[in-house]
Amino acid sequence: MKLLVPIKRVVDFTVKVRVKPDGSGVDLENVKMSMNPFDEIAVEEAIRLKERGLANEIIVVSLGPAACQETLRTALAMGADRAVLVETDAELEPLAVAKLLKQIVAKEEPQLVILGKQAIDDDSNQTGQMLAALLDWPQGTFASKLEIAEGKATVTREIDGGLETLELPLPAVITTDLRLNEPRYTSLPNIIKAKKRPLDTLKISDLQTDIAPRSKTQKVGAPQPRKAGIRVNSVEELVTKLREEAKVI
Ligand code: AMP
Numbered sequence: 001m002k003l004l005v006p007i008k009r010v011v012d013f014t015v016k017v018r019v020k021p022d023g024s025g026v027d028l029e030n031v032k033m034s035m036n037p038f039d040e041i042a043v044e045e046a047i048r049l050k051e052r053g054l055a056n057e058i059i060v061v062s063l064g065p066a067a068c069q070e071t072l073r074t075a076l077a078m079g080a081d082r083a084v085l086v087e088t089d090a091e092l093e094p095l096a097v098a099k100l101l102k103q104i105v106a107k108e109e110p111q112l113v114i115l116g117k118q119a120i121d122d123d124s125n126q127t128g129q130m131l132a133a134l135l136d137w138p139q140g141t142f143a144s145k146l147e148i149a150e151g152k153a154t155v156t157r158e159i160d161g162g163l164e165t166l167e168l169p170l171p172a173v174i175t176t177d178l179r180l181n182e183p184r185y186t187s188l189p190n191i192i193k194a195k196k197r198p199l200d201t202l203k204i205s206d207l208q209t210d211i212a213p214r215s216k217t218q219k220v221g222a223p224q225p226r227k228a229g230i231r232v233n234s235v236e237e238l239v240t241k242l243r244e245e246a247k248v249i
Contacts, residue, residue: 038116079190112148
């Protein structure tokens, strides 16, 4: 079984982002970039399936600038077999990403695509769902457990009321939730070995896809700074303040 894992290069989750003074976006100059954390979970899950003998090839794919090669190398060092970079400097919305991934799926013919549930830069939570719709494949989103047997994927999903279990015939699209697994660290020997693994680059024009954005960002702004809190000395004082100053009771 072939697995395809789309991974996005995003601002590292530890970075406190700064908004550009003209409000046109987030300042990415000299900012640490990393693999989207949910995509690391997707790569880890794919490797575990391969280690259990349920898959024989893991292909990671990233859509973005040339620097995404670094992110793909990280996935190869974790244990992916092969990488594909669809190189573009264009801003890609989830629909454009899903359409491009559909083309990669047609070329690679994986039985399972495992994506992150969301990218932590745009927090869209759309690409996996859109890809499943475009492919007309079943989808198991927000997976916290995944089992594969007899041509079916059994996905446990975290929903408001508890856990839901779905059985999907393959091929299928899965998106990962935080509790699915804990991704492994890459060791130095694996980082060195990963340099020899194949990494193909495609130009976006090779894929003949309409990637024009459907929405326009009006303005990006930093959240209002919060006022400092105060310490009260008694429950009575707290109730008075909530009633008279905050006017919430
Ligand atoms: P989103 O819908 O933007 O929140 O992204 C959900 C998931 O789609 C991510 O966790 C990735 O697995 C995948 N994805 C989104 N954008 C890209 C990209 N530029 N390259 C590769 N995978 C992506």
